[in-house]
Amino acid sequence: MxxxxxxxxxxxxxxGRKGNLTKAIDRVSFEVERGEFMAIMGPSxxxxxxxxxxxxxxxxxxAGHIWFKNQDITVMKNKDLAEFRKKNLGFVFQNYNLLDxxxxxxxxxxxxxxxxxxxxxxxxxxxSLEKMLGxxxxxxxxxYEVSGGQKQRCACARAMANNPSLILADEPTGALDSHSxxxxxxxxxxxxxxxxxxxxxxxxxxxxxxxxxxxxxxKDGKIFHQLYRGNKDRRVFLNExxxxxxxxxVGDKNVR
Ligand SMILES: Nc1ncnc2c1ncn2[C@@H]1O[C@H](COP(=O)(O)OP(=O)(O)OP(=O)(O)O)[C@@H](O)[C@H]1O
Ligand SMILES: [Mg+2]
Numbered sequence: 273m274x275x276x277x278x279x280x281x282x283x284x285x286x287x288g289r290k291g292n293l294t295k296a297i298d299r300v301s302f303e304v305e306r307g308e309f310m311a312i313m314g315p316s317x318x319x320x321x322x323x324x325x326x327x328x329x330x331x332x333x334x335a336g337h338i339w340f341k342n343q344d345i346t347v348m349k350n351k352d353l354a355e356f357r358k359k360n361l362g363f364v365f366q367n368y369n370l371l372d373x374x375x376x377x378x379x380x381x382x383x384x385x386x387x388x389x390x391x392x393x394x395x396x397x398x399x400s401l402e403k404m405l406g407x408x409x410x411x412x413x414x415x416y417e418v419s420g421g422q423k424q425r426c427a428c429a430r431a432m433a434n435n436p437s438l439i440l441a442d443e444p445t446g447a448l449d450s451h452s453x454x455x456x457x458x459x460x461x462x463x464x465x466x467x468x469x470x471x472x473x474x475x476x477x478x479x480x481x482x483x484x485x486x487x488x489x490x491k492d493g494k495i496f497h498q499l500y501r502g503n504k505d506r507r508v509f510l511n512e513x514x515x516x517x518x519x520x521x522v523g524d525k526n527v528r
Contacts, residue, residue, distance in 0.1 A: 276303025276304060276305060276339075277303070277304060277305050277306045277341060277470075278303065278304040278327070278338070278339065278340050278341075278438065279303050279337075279338070279339040280300060280301055280302050280303070280304075280327065280336075280338050281301050281336055281337045281338070281339070282299050282300075282301050282335065282336040282337070283297055283299070283300050283301070283326060283333045283335065283336030283337070283338060283346075284297055284298060284299055284300075284333065284334045284335040284336055285297040285319075285322050285326060285331065285333055285334050285493075286334045295492075295493050296319045296322040296493055297319045297322050297323055297326065297333075297493045298319075298492065298493035298494045299336070299494065300319075300323060300336075300490075300493070300494065300495055301336075301495075302488060302495065302498075304438075304470065304472065305470075306437075306468075306470055307464070307468050307469075307470055308470055308471070308472075308485065308486060309460070309461070309464040309470075309471045309473075309483075309484045309485045309486070310471065310472050310473065310484055310485070310486045310487070310488065311473050311474070311475055311480070311481040311484040311486070311487045311488070312324070312472070312473070312474045312475075312487075312488050312490060313474075313475060313476060313478075313481055313487055313488070313489050313490070313513075313517075314476070314489055314490035314491055315476070315491070316476070318490040318491050318492060318493065319490050319492075319493040320442075320474040320476075320490055321442055321474060322493075323474075323490065324440050324442055324472065324474050326338065327438075327440065327472065328357065328361055328363070328440050329345055329348070329353050329356060329357060332346070333346045340356075340360065340437075340438075341437070358386075358387060358434075359434075359436075360436055360437040360438060361436050361437070361438055361439075361440060362430075362431030362432055362433075362434070362436035362438070362439040362440070362469075363431055363439075363440055363441070364424070364427050364428055364431050364439065364440070364441035364442075364444045365427070365441075365442055365443075365444070366442060366443040366444065366446040366447055367447060368415070368420075368423045368424055368426075368427045368447075369427065370415045370423055370426060370427060370430075371415075372414065372415055372416060373414075374414075375411065375412050375413060375414055376402075376407055376410055376411050376412070376413055376414075376415065376418060376422070376426045377398060377402065377411040377412060379415070379426055379427075379430055380398045380401060380402070380426065380429045380430045380433055381394055381395070381398050382430075383430045383431075383433040383434060384397060384398065384433050384434065387433075387434050389434075397433065398429070398433070399411075401429040401432060401433065402429060404429075404462065404466075405425045405426075405428060405429050405459055405462075406425060406455075406459075407422055407425050407426055407429065410422050419452065420447055420448050420449075420452055421448055421449075421451075421452030421455055421456060424444060424445075424447075424448060424452070424456050425455075425456065425459055427444075428444075428456070428459055428460065428463065432463055432467065432469060435467075436469075437470065438470050438471075438472065439463070439469050439470065439471045439472070440472050440473075441460070441471065441472070441473040441474065442473075442474045443474055443475055443476070444456060444460070444473060444475075444480075445457065445475065445477060445480045446475075446477075450479070453477070453479065453480055454479075457479075457480050457483040458483070460473070460483065461483050471484075478510060478513045478514055478517060479510065481513055482506050482507075482509050482510035482513055483506065484501070485500070485501045486498070486499065486500050486501065487499045487513065487516075489516055489520065491520060496520065497516050497519075497520070499512055499513065499516060
């Protein structure tokens with residue numbers, strides 16, 4: 273049997289106490305191979321963020337196991353978790369999470385400096401990411417001086433800075449207009465194609481999801497469907513996504 277690079281095995285997550293339990297994740301299992309570009313879709317409250325937070329070790333599982341390159345991260349001690357995240361994970365959030373008192377460039381650099389990269393090396397890497405992601409011309413501006421799309425591309429550069437094994441993105445296009453969303457999805461596609469980044473993205477937006485190669489659909493904390501893009505054109509894939517969403521009557525059906 274081929275073993276996945278990341279193996280999620282029968283995980284469960286409950287919130288609350290006896291008598292008032294919410295089953296946010298209900299026996300979810302799947303595997304992620306290196307270099308995959310995946311989306312997790314589902315209606316509000318279906319458990320998307322919870323699932324991402326369990327994989328990123330921000331939240332702890334109630335049951336089940338997650339193996340990350342053969343290391344069981346659900347049994348890891350707290351003091352090792354911060355190190356694990358720093359070494360292996362990159363994050364992109366809906367609200368960018370940039371530091372307002374630092375420039376676009378410094379926001380990327382700080383991720384490298386905090387990981388003890390030498391200054392010259394850090395600057396070289398930062399400039400190369402800025403050029404690749406189209407934010408080189410705004411590198412000396414502050415977050416409040418640039419567009420939402422540019423902020424999010426800066427957040428992607430920061431997430432990629434330390435060559436993480438896995439990038440986790442929760443609704444990265446949630447605050448962007450359709451043009452910026454498209455540019456961001458092209459950026460993530462480029463990071464996946466050219467840098468072989470493994471990306472796991474939560475979205476309720478079919479258009480954003482159509483850029484990925486595989487989609488898990490969650491409902492009531494369970495996986496109820498899965499789609500692979502294969503060699504299909506993105507528009508064909510988008511139609512398939514709409515079909516699943518209408519079949520399940522969930523998700524965002526706004527057509528762009
Ligand atoms: N910290 C918490 N305490 C209690 N219940 C929680 C907590 N976080 C999430 N839940 C519950 O778990 C379920 C799944 O929530 P989750 O945030 O994962 O949904 P989601 O799919 O990300 O939704 P959205 O699309 O609105 O972001 C919901 O019923 C939610 O109310
Ligand atoms: Mg969420």
